[in-house]
Each structure stands twice: as structure tokens, then as C-alpha cells.
Amino acid sequence: MKNIRLIPRLDIKGPNVVKPIQTEALRVVGNPKKLAYHYYEAGADELIYLDIVASLYQRNLDFDLLKSVAKNIFIPITVGGGIRSISDINNVLRSGADKVAINTFAVKNPNFLSQAVKEFGSQCVVLYVEAKKRAQGGYEVYTDGGREKTGLEVIAWIKKAIGLGVGEILLTSVDRDGTRGGYDIELLKKIASFSPVPLIAHGGAGSLHSFEEAVTLAKVDALGVSSAFHYNNFSISDVKNYLAKNNINVRII
């Protein structure tokens, strides 16, 4: 069995790492540069860096801030937030990113995904999906940090994006985000069952058991974590040691 990746996620607003609860109620967590370096040293397998308001305000993320964060970190960094052109992707890569996560602009212009894949390769393009459970069943895709409905059904959208060549899926459960009540196993399991590309789970990581469940029950490839690490519920090694004890392969440093 391959290694399961553990990926801290930094939600960026202005100069800070923040943490929304179900995309509302923002709290400031800390300094992006310090926090990113801390996670790098602690054994994070990758980092996710998302400007959570860039898209909403139709502006670009702060490339200088990203540069200063990425400078001393030598693991893959996936960056998202307000990406809407090939030159935006170029700028993000030049600022130290290895992959880009695209949500809002892809929903409006799906062909942008295939353009990005053609230009930078599948390995560089991550489809970012914000999923919210529908009262009548199924899941709907949201954009702009869980604020805007799209009318798109999550499974159908992911299948379409895979067809357009994306190399990975980052799935955030808007309902679980910030709650620390466990990943949305039901949804993740559905996606993992058909996806030929790796699936990164995010939203709800809480107890140690919740990490294990996402791997054993939902069969995800990577675990995105924000609140549970930001608020020191667990360290990266706590989670990795627990997973290793339960026969899940992880990279221990």
C-alpha cells in the first residue's frame, strides 16, 4: 500500500491564516510564513495554500506573500484563490507553487481546466470542489468559499473535470468544514469509487479515528487538515503514528 499524504491547509485572508467554520465566522489563526514553516518541519507531506477571498472580490492572491511563504519550504505546495487565466497560473508557479487548485473560474468556464492541463500538465492542475449536501439528497457544488450555489451536482462535475484532464481532486465538505466532527465519508467514498486520480479529503478532520476512517472506509489518497492542526488538537506526528499503528502507510520523518 502506498503512503497516505497528510496535508495541512492554510486559508489566507489578507496577511493572515484564518479559519472559517462552515465558511463563516472567520477567526485569525496566525502568520502564514511561520505556520507553513512549522508544518514543513513537523513532517507535512505537502501544503495547501488558499486565498479564500480572492475569488469573491475578483482579485489576485498576494504573490509576494506566497513567495515569502514558499521560499524555505521544499515540499509540494498547491495554491488556489482567484485563478482565472493562464498567466495567473504562471504567476503562482513563479511564486513557488507546484500545483494550482481551481474552483470558481472552472465552474464558469470548464474548458479553462483543459487549457491549463494542456499548458502545465495534469500533475499541476487540481480541481477544488466545495460540496454541500442538498436537503433533497445529493450534493451541490459551491464557489467563492462556500457562498455561491452553482446548481451543479458534485459527482457529475467531478466526472466532467476528470474528463478535462485534472490530475487531482481536493474535496471540501462545506457542512463539515471547521466542525472537527469527522470527514464526510459517504461523499468521499462515492468519489473515490470511480476517480482514477488521487482524492484529497478536507473538511471535518477531528478525532484520530476520523483520519483512519477516511482512509479505510472512503479510500481517499490524502488527508487535508486545518482546524485540528491549527488549534493543536494533534500534531502531524500524532496523526501519522496513529495511522501507522493501524497499518496505514505514512511517511515518518
Added chain:
Amino acid sequence: MSKKIKVAIVDYGVGNLYSLIGVFKFFNIDVNVTEEAEILNQADGIILPGVGSFAAGMRGLKIRGLDEVVKAIASRNKPMLGICLGTQLMLTEGHEFGNFKGLGIMKGKVVRFPILADNEKIPQIGWNKIFPKEPGAWTGTILNSFKENDQVYFVHSYILEPKFEKNILALSVYGGHTFCSAIRQGNIYGCQFHPEKSGQAGMKIIKNFINLIQYGKA
């Protein structure tokens, strides 16, 4: 005394070179990203990076006339480090979307992963261990500081198959399949993985490569 060295990264239009540049900056090494033969010829060490398909990589080198330049530099045994696609191009042929000729710095071919155990996904994306062929085989190579539990970061669907055992520097296992994860011939090295994205373990490999350039030994 350490002398001031010049490292050149071959820029042939494929891949994101910024994290790679960042590593050399971290070690205070002058690094030049270039497609100019003259600069490559004058450099003390060469990095052949790259992400993408084999054919696109060879095309990128050829239209810049760099295939012959890189081959000539390799034949002089100047320290060279291939990364990912850059390493694959060092072999004689690639079988990605057809059959294509590589640089042929080492004999061998590049083939797709076979069907894997545990339904492991292709591409392999993530961290994996590397092993020497036999204990002690890494002494004097850029992998000499590598520890048993160290891991490195891979992103690839195709694997290296060097023709000669002597060119195999490291092996890895993915989905039950053992494959060659690094190759070597004299001062010419190639890694299938990305040392520049492999944390401390990868940084040590780059540092060893810098030592090879600076002192003639890793």
C-alpha cells in the same frame, strides 16, 4: 577551500523550475536558467529538469539545438543531475504516446507502469522509499547520506528501464512493482523523483550534488 561554482538549469520549455531554483538559492549557489549552449558549456554542473511527456521533452531540446549540447557535456562526464522527465530523456528511447529516441546518455528505455497490485493509481503521486541494489552501493554517490526511512516525492506514470545493471542506482516499489528510481553513470545522475520537493531528504541529495561539483566527490 570551496570554490565558487556555476550551476546551469537547462531551460527547454517544460516544467516549473522555481522550486528548483529556490533550493540552489538556499545553498547560496549561483544558478542560471538558460537555453544557451555557451552558458551550459561553461557551467560546472548541469541540471536537466522537466515535467511532461517524453516526446514533448525531446522536441523542446531539439528545437533549441540542446540535445547535442547536453550529450556532448555528458560525454565529458561533467556533473549532471536529471530530474523526473529530464532523467527519462537520458535513456535511449521512450514509449510514451509512441516510440521516440532519447538522448542515449545511458542505454535503456522508458515504459509505462504495468497494471499494479492493490489497484494503485497511475500516476504515482506522493512519497516513497528508495533502496540501493546492495548494502553500501551508495557510498561515494549523491545518495550516500540517505537513511533507511527517508522518503522522496514522486509524480510519474512512466518508469526507467536501464539496460545495464551498473546504471541502476536506486530501486523503489509501487503497487507491488519494483522499478528503477535513480540512474548513474560516473558523474551523470538521474532521479525519477523530485529531490527539490522532497524535504530534508531531498535537500541532502542536492547538497551532495553540489559537493560533487565543488570537490569532485559527493
